[in-house]
Amino acid sequence: MPPPPPQKDRGQQPRRRRMLALPAVCPCEGIAPAPLLASLLSLAADVAGPHAAAPDVDALPALRGAARKAVRIAGLLLAFLDAVHGAASDDDAPLPDEAVLGLSELHVALQKLRVLLADCARKGARLWVLMNAELAASELRVVMGSVATAMDALPLDVVGSSADAEELAGMVSTQAWRAAERLRLDPEDDRAARGVRSVLQLFASGVTPDAEDARFVLARVGAATWSACTEESAFLEAELLERLETGGEDDNDLVLISGLMAFLVYCRVVLFDRIDDSDKGEAAMPVARPAARSATWVDPEALQCPITLELMTDPVTVATGQTYDRASIKKWIKSGCRTCPVTGERLRSAELVPNVAARGIIEQLLLSRGVSLQEPSSKHRCAVDKTASAFGAAAAGGVRLAVAFLIARMSRGTPEEQKKATYEARKLSKRNVFYRACLVEADAVPWLLHHLSSPDASVQDNAVAGLLNLSKHPAGRLALVEAGGLGLTVDAVNVAARVEARQNAAAVLFYLSSSPEYCEEISRIPEAIPTLVHLARDGAYRGRKNALVSLYGLLQCADAHGRAVSAGAVAALAGLLLGGSATGGDDDLALDAVALLARLAEQPAGARAVAASSELVTRLVDFLGESASRSAKEHCASLLASLGRHGGDRVLALLGKLPGLMPALYALIADGTPQAGKKARWLVNEIHRHYEQRQSAAAAAPPALATGDRVIRV
The missing domain is CATH 3.30.40.10 (Zinc/RING finger domain, C3HC4 (zinc finger))
Incomplete structure (x- = not known):
């Protein structure tokens, strides 16, 4: 008995099956002929049956003629198997064991045929199938040859179980051999593939291709709409990232995939004047196919x-x-x-x-x-980073031509053209690092900033989202600052028409604040910090989150602390902390609030503002004991230590009276991070020192002046 297959780790995700790779499970050697025949009947019906699962061969991007023949042969095979099944049932005679070999071969061949036809008919992958039509034709030849071989290997008592079965067996064998020998690519398939290669060569030379050549290819593969091009591009992007994640791929495949992505991007940008289904809603969310x-x-x-x-x-x-x-x-x-x-x-x-x-x-x-769900992978971010340069001259040239067209539309187009162009810029900058670089090089940032003041809310929304994506690129951040975009971005946080736009504008400030130089410039804008404080206090959930992380970045500048305190940051953060709990639905906002308060309390003004609220200090002590996050405990310990350092004896006296503090601090000393333990140890020593001093003073004072306070011992 062969050893059992290794068990897959439950946490490990299976790799996605590669297109035009045809897996099949061979029936076990000891299987009885009857269940194998029943399974074959179901499998043949899947390929040839007139139902939703059967492939629409007329919609295939390639091999339509050969696929029709394969489906007809599957239909004949279904009729043969049905005749064999009927004869066995009528005669009440089981099939011979010698039939297992031929039926198993048929089973494997039909599995591969079903997968191959499904791949060729898959929406979103049609351009890729067209460019790999030779591979698909080769696989189909092998499958047809396997069907013919399996039919010839069936025992005579199976083939001749009835007159109908014998005639059908001969027809299946003959037509399968003939299909395998005569299978050729359709002339139109070859013409369309050569058209794609011609366009890619023009891209590599920086030459604009003839629009009609591109339209012919799109019509051939059934991608003659904006949304269909988006679907095709999403599939290719997933395929590219999958190969980059796994590594060890053929560079020629990466070059071809990137070139095809550039071809689709160019077609989507240049050939279509509108986004499908835009009358059902805004252009920001195009529908590639009917929503489930x-x-x-x-x-x-x-x-x-x-x-x-x-x-x-x-x-x-x-x-x-x-x-x-x-x-x-x-x-x-x-x-x-x-x-x-x-x-x-x-x-x-x-x-x-x-x-x-x-x-x-x-x-x-x-x-x-119109977006594909990527297979999760720990290497996904690394794969995205590898798109910082184009794979091949065709991909680079095609994207640059498309981006140049976009910039022209954003600058001189009609309102509808500008609406589409800003959305295309938003979409292109979403994931591919090279696309971001091309947009920055083509001066997309100034035009996106210009459209922040657009009266059209969807244009404004697209412009902010595009700037957010470009701000993730170092050159994009530089271009935004040099174009005077800091003040405009702050204004967008405050007055953008849509909530999403305000939230995205706050996120732009977060990425800009990663640079100390930009951080200082933002903090000097009078409205910047008050606007973020207002969003953190009154914004929606995502807006609050983005405002908090942006403020945290800005507070790396010492001058920003005083402005934040003056703008009411402590009260806003206290509202987030006092309004929820460390284990409630706003847990992450509470954690961010504690981290931000800890940074504010590093300066005396911030510490005094926090210590002024005894309710807030009490809540912080409770939070230290409740929170399960190690980082939250560390921020909380740092915050309380800053309060003790800058607040003096009054704050130390208040902390010493809170019964939950000492157990939490000792637990942090024992189990916390080294940094948190250091803060906790210092605070414990300071509280004990404070009460020991008071006890000594009380003992030395006249009886009438004794305070009666007792030292807190834990």
Whole structure:
């Protein structure tokens, strides 16, 4: 008996099957002929049956003629198998064991045929299939040859079980051999593929191709709309990132995929004047295909990971029933936190169960927006970073031509053309690092800044989102500052028409604040810090989050502390902390608030503002004992230590009277990080020193002046 296959780690995600790779499971040697025949009947019906699962060969981008023949042969094979099954049932005679070999070969061949036809008919992958038509034709020849060989290997008592079966067997064998021998590419397939290669050569030379050549290719593959081009591009992007993640790929494949992506980007930008289904809503969310019913009522925020606030790509459920993205909850547990981030309950088990239902809803939601769900991978970010340069001259030239066209439309186009151009810029800058660089080099940043003042809310929204994506690129941040965009971005946080635009503008300030030089310039803008404080206090959930992290970045400048205190930052942060709990739904906002208060308290003015609220100080002590996050405990210990350092004896006296503080500090000394332990140890010593001094003073004073206070001992 062969050894059992190795068990896959439950936390490891299976790799996505490569297009035009045809996996098949061979039936086991001991299988009985009857169940094998029944399985074959179902499999043949899947390929040849007139139902939704059967491929539409007329819509294939390549090999339409050969696919029609293959489906007809599958239909004949289905009729043959049905005749054999009927004869065996009528005669009540089981099939001979010698039939297993031929039926197994047929089973494997039909599995491969079903997968091959499904790949060729897959929406979104048609351009890739067209460019790999030779490979698909080769695979189809092998499959047809296998069918013919299997038919010839069947025993005579199976083939001749009835007159109909014998005639059908001969027809299947003859036509399968003939199909394998005569299979050729359709002339139109070859013409379309040569057209794509011609366009890519023009891209490499920096020459604009003939629009009609591109339209012919799109019509051939059934991608003659903006949304269809978007769907094709999303598939190729996923394919590119998959290959970059796994490594060891043929450079020629990467060059071809990148070139095809550039071809689709160019077609989408240049050939189409409007975004499909824009009459159903704004251009910011084009619909590539009809939305799944379940995606129409789902709140996207409900599909965000509670830890990262990003849309989950690999949702898993923990022992408490809460769902998180696999990467974020694994990082949480690895950091030493064995509690559920949302409920605060201790996790009885570290087992992560895939949430298939949530993943299905997320995939439907993304597909309804023309985006493909990427397979989760720890190497995904590295793969995205590898797109900083184009794979091949064709990809570089095509994207540059498309971007130049976009800039022309943004600067001189009609309002509708500008609306589409800003959305295209937003979409191009979303993930591919090279696309971001091309947009920056083509001076997209000044024009996006110009459109921040657009009366059209969707144009403004697209412009802010595009700037957010470009601010993730070092050259994009420089271009934004040099174009005078700091003040405009601050204004967008304050007065943008839509909530999403204000939130994204705050996120732009966060990326800019990563540079100390830009940080100082932002903090000198009078409205900058008050605007962020206002958003942190009154904004929506995402707006608050972005405002808090932006403020945290700005506070690396010493001058910003006083402005933040004057703008009411302490009161706003206290509202976030006092309004929720360390284990409530606003847990992450509370953690950010504590971190920000800790940074404010590093300066005397900030510490005094925090210490002025005894309710806030009491809440901080409770938070130190309740919080499950090591980083939150460290921030809280640092904050309380700063209060003791800058607040003097009054604050130390207040802290010493809070019964929960000393146990929490001693626990932090024993189990916390070295930095947190150091802060906690200092604070314990200071509190004891303060009360020892008071006790000594009370003992030395006349009886009438004794305070009666007792030293707190833990």
